[in-house]
Amino acid sequence: MNHAELKAQISDLLEDNHPNDMGHLLNIDHREALKIVHEIYRDGGLMKSQYWEAEHVGTHTGDDLWGIYGKDRAGEYIDANGDYLGFDTEEEANQYIKETIR
Secondary structure: OOHHHHHHHHHHHOOOOOHHHHHHHHOOOHHHHHHHHHHHHHHOOOOOHHHEEEEEEEEEOOEEEEEEEEOOOOOEOEOOOOOEOOEOOHHHHHHHHHHHOO
């Protein structure tokens, strides 16, 4: 299956499934699936800072942990490498949103 066909399939599946499920559902590499999810979000205009906000997601080894989540839709931000991002402070997460997500 070529990239465009895979992207179309993932786009359809995202309507009813979480991005983390794409690799399993399509029997492809998990990270590659998340990279395509990032492309889909970008192509759909969701890679603009106004759609994302910092959210406290708990603690890791006793320290605060912040993530980036959609303001009006469920979902955690996925970068171009297919990674979810974690930040030590709300300020760091907001700075990433302001400077990187455009």
